[in-house]
Structure formats: structure tokens, C-alpha cells
Amino acid sequence: MNILSSFDHFLNEAKKNQSGVDWDAKRLAKESLSSKGLPSRKEESWRNTSLKFLSDVVFTPVSHMATALPEHIITLIQEKQIPGADVLVLANGFYIASLSKISESAVTVEMQQSPTSFQYHGDEGSEAIHWLNKIYNLHALEINITKDLTKPLQILNVAYVPTGAAVISSPRVQISLHANKEAKLVLTNMGEKNATYFANGHFAFTVAKDARLEIVNHVNQSANAYHFDFVGIRAEAASTVRYFELNMNGQLTRHEMVIELNGENIQSEILGASYLREKQHCDSQTFINHNHGHCRSEQIYKAVLDNEARSVFSGTVYIAPGIAKTDSAQLNQNLLLSDHAEVNSNPILRIFADDVKASHGSTIGQVSEDEIFYLQSRCINRTKAIELLGQGFLNEIIFKIGSDQLRAYFTAQVLREMHQPRKPQLKAVN
């Protein structure tokens, strides 16, 4: 396995710069991974996404952070900061305190040598990917939020290639939102323009009783990047969780998103909006676990696909035995702008209780000629009309973002991404 070939070198280098790390645990994880191997496409959850790139490309794990980041990376970080938000910067998985800006006393950031692990009932086939993060992460952050946040907190994960050679970046962050508190968080996943790297993030959230958390997971990677992430959310009774996954770049993206509803009266919304073009591939695996009754989960994932892009959505909803009054809805909608785009949509409902409301639906369609004609009759040319209709399709998700500031920011992001020149592929009927 190419991805483990530089492990020994990595370990030796890392030991020179870091202390207190449980090196034995890393070695054990590496051995487990070596013997078990990576998931193959024979496994159901990996049927549509290939890990061949891990054999084809040599990714070097980053063993330490340079004393200073290159100027163009600092500029890039500044450009991607959301105006008015606090920011925590992680470069290639290392916390960069000097570029971070936290104005609120309610937020504490600590480095964890041995981060707490929680049990998530997610994709069993993805264990190897979690191990990879554990093996190569050297700066696990633990963030505690003890009061209501007045500003959004942006966790800006930047990947870059110090020597030009492909790297693997493994950010790992755990965030706890205390009881009855409110926070809006953004995970910005981006990197050096056109660089080849593998960003493999692990983000865990605990949402205490009565707390309200909104998370935007924004994937805006380099055109040659591979982006994987695990997002695990443990929600307690009467909390509210709203999760947005926005995919706007990167050649291969894979999400594993797990939410554990660990108390009653939890309201959760799991939403996704993707704009995929060229040969981009995006695979979203979601797991919503209703472990207690009287909870609501609403899931809507929407994708606009152009050129030869491919989208995979697999949504598992688990409803535990004997729980009552569960309300769960799932919808996956796809808009194709090209005849060569591909969508795989896979709802999985595992229901072990009786008093349950659970729905699911999936649609795949093209822009309607009547809609295009309507916009054209209002002086908007065909290309622009298709662009607007695509934006509108995704904006139905973006407009649900609760913070005015973030909604405006991400509306503009969608606009910018979709405004890039595209070759119209849809022809008029005659």
C-alpha cells in the first residue's frame, strides 16, 4: 500500500519535532491497516468510489510544519476567511495559532495528545480511512464552546504542497458545544490551487442538551485534490443540529456523515448542495441513527451535475427497536446539465420500531425547456438561463442557512462557482 510506504520515515521525522505522542498506538494502527487493507469496490459502500488513487499517487505524510508558511498560502488563507467570522487555521492538519483569530472568550482550543474517541455507527467499510487519519494526524484539536457564540467560527483547513510533491493532510478536530448554548461553525476545506493532495479530515462534534449547532462543511478543494472527511455528531436531548454539506470542487470527494440522536426531542436537518463538473466525483454517505424516540430528522441532498461528473448519495436511516414517535424524511434530488453525468442514489431504511414516520425519495432530471424558455423570453440567454436555474436549484438548500451572514456568503460562493464558463450541452428540442 503506497500510502503506508513512507510510514517509518514519517515516524522518525515526526519524533524529532513532537513529544508526548502515543507512537505505539500509531504503529499498531498502521499494522492493523496493513493487514486489513483498504476497502475494495466489492464492499457495498465503496461500490461507486474507487480508492485506486491511493496506489497510483505517492502521497507524503506531513511530519512537521515549517516555521513559516509560504507567502502565497498566507494570502490564500486570508482570501478564504469569511468576513466577520472568527477563524482557526489548520495547515496540512497542523494548528497555526499565529493566523487564527478568536475574539470570543467562550472558545477554548487545546491540543490533544490522545483525543477522546466516540463510538459511531457509520460505515464499517471506512474504518481503514479513519485509521489513516489517526496514523498521520499529529495535532488533534479539542475545542470547547461554553457560551453562545455571537460570531460564526470558521475552521479553515488548508492543504498545500511545500515541495510540490503530493501530500496527505490529516486534520482532526473535536468540538463540544455545552448545554443550552448556540454556535455556528464552518469547516472550510481548501488548498493550494491545482495542487495534488489527499485531505483526510476527521471532525467530531458533541452537542449537549438543549444546545443549538449549525455546521457548514464547505469543500472547495484544488481541482486535483482528493478530499475525504468523517463528520460525526453526537446530539443529546432537545438539541437542534443543522448540518450543511456544500461541495464545489475537488476531483474526488467522499463524505461519511454520522449523527447519533442520543436523547428525545432532537431536531436535526442534514442538508447537502453540490455543484459538480468535468470529471468530479462526489460520494456522500450519511447515517442518521435514531437511538431515542420523539426525534425528527430531515435530510435533503441536492446536486447539479455537468459534463462527466458523478454523484453518489447513500443515506442510511436507522430507527432503533422499541422507540416511539420518530419522524424521518429523506430526499435526494439531482439536476443533470449533461448527457454524460451520472448519479447513484441509494436510500437505506433500517427500521426496527412500529410507531414511525419515515419517508424517502429520489429524483434525477434535466432542466425543463419551459423553464429555459421563460427565462429566455425575459432577455436571458440560454447559457445564463441554465446557470440561473442550477443556482436556484442549489439555493433552495443554501437559503436554509440560519445565519444571514453565512447565507449571503455561501450564496455568493455558489454564484461564483457556477458563473465559470461552461460549454452548453443541452440543445433546444428542435
Place this chain on the structure above:
Amino acid sequence: MLEIKNLKAEVDGKEILKGLNLKVNPGEVHAIMGPNGSGKSSLSKVISGHPSYTVTDGEILFDVNFEPKNIIHMEPDERAKEGIFLAFQYPVEVPGVSNFNFLMTSFNSVLEHQGSEPLTEDEFRNYLKKKMEIISLRPDFLERGVNSGFSGGEKKKNEILQMAVLAPRLSILDETDSGLDIDALKVVSEGVNKIRSKNNAIVLITHYQRLLDYIKPDFIHVLYQGRIVKTGGPELALELEKNGYDGFLQ
């Protein structure tokens, strides 16, 4: 301004317009009436360039830069930028695109076509304020998705707002009165009357006399089986209302 000569058009291989002639001059209001299936809506779509229709014969001449030009090969947006506007019988819903963004994109497309600088958001908001008054719409209307979740009346008012914003030379109103209660019909008609001028022309497509009580036409045409079979003054509408198409066409 508009001259249609021997226009024949088909949809899905079926001929709908079978040699239609019509001449419209600036400042005129024409009403086109006719029974269901006579080709009224098809005519409006063919003039504005709906891709489902194929023109098999004839010409649609429209003044472009003061010269009559056959527009049958022009894209719908090119025709619109030259000043042809169609108010839809069933306006299309475009959720996720705000009315404001839609109107501004639309208006700036015309400016761009004319070689002018596009308006900024603030400039356009100012311009729009005056237009909103014509059709008495609330400001929050602009932030909603285009026609998305609108009532029938709101959709039709939105069409008239778009007409006011784009200030077309030729407006075709396809059954704008359908689905409107009497109050909404008044508001919509008053809006149209405010936009009406000696420089622009209006073609009303309608089933009923009712609309013509509010927007007074100069000419009335009866469309039947893809042709205009009779043209007259406003009195023709009353005659139709009294005797129906059956009595009239026998």
C-alpha cells in the same frame, strides 16, 4: 412595428397556424379572441420563439433598428432584447432564484445588448421602486423565489411588473385575465394601462370580453383554426359575447 404574413407553424408535426396575417402599429391595442384550440396561445409562443414550434412558411417581420426584420430564426432572448414581451398564461416557477436577482439579470441583459453599462444593485433597486408602484406589490415580494408559491394573482402581477421593468415595444398578454378575481383584474389592467403609450403596442389574447372592459382595444381579431377569420372594432367583442363563437362561425 409587427407584420405577420401567411404564417404557418406546427408543433409535434401538427399544423396549428395555417396562414395567419396580422399587422400591429405602435400605440395600438389588439385583442385576439377565439375558441379553445384555435391557436391563440400558439401564436404568442411562435412570435416569442418557443423552441417546440417550427415555422414552416411565412414571415414575422418586426422593426429592428427602424427596419422590418424577419425574426423567425432569432433566439427567444434575442427577440426579447429587441422589445418583444410575452406575459405567460401560466408563469413558470423558478424556486431559489429571487425575483430581484431575476429582474436585475433580465434588465441588465437588455442594457448589455444595447451596449450600455449594467446597473448596480442599488441603482436597479431605485429603478425598480417606481415600477413596483405601478402594480402595487409589497417589497418583500422581491426576495421571494420567482413565482414560487405565488398565488395565481401574484403570478400575473409579477408578469406585469416584468413588463414594466423591461418596457417592451410589443407586449403579448396571453390570457392574463385567466384565474384573476375582479380586484386583481383591476390592478393588472390598471398596470397595463399605465405602461401603454403611443410608442408601444399591446396584443391581448383572451377568451372573454371582461378584460376588454378595462383595457380598451383598437382592434379585435377572431382566430379560428389557425387563421384570423374576422377583424373589427371593439363592438366585435360584444357581438361575440352575445352570440358565442358557434353562432358567429356558422
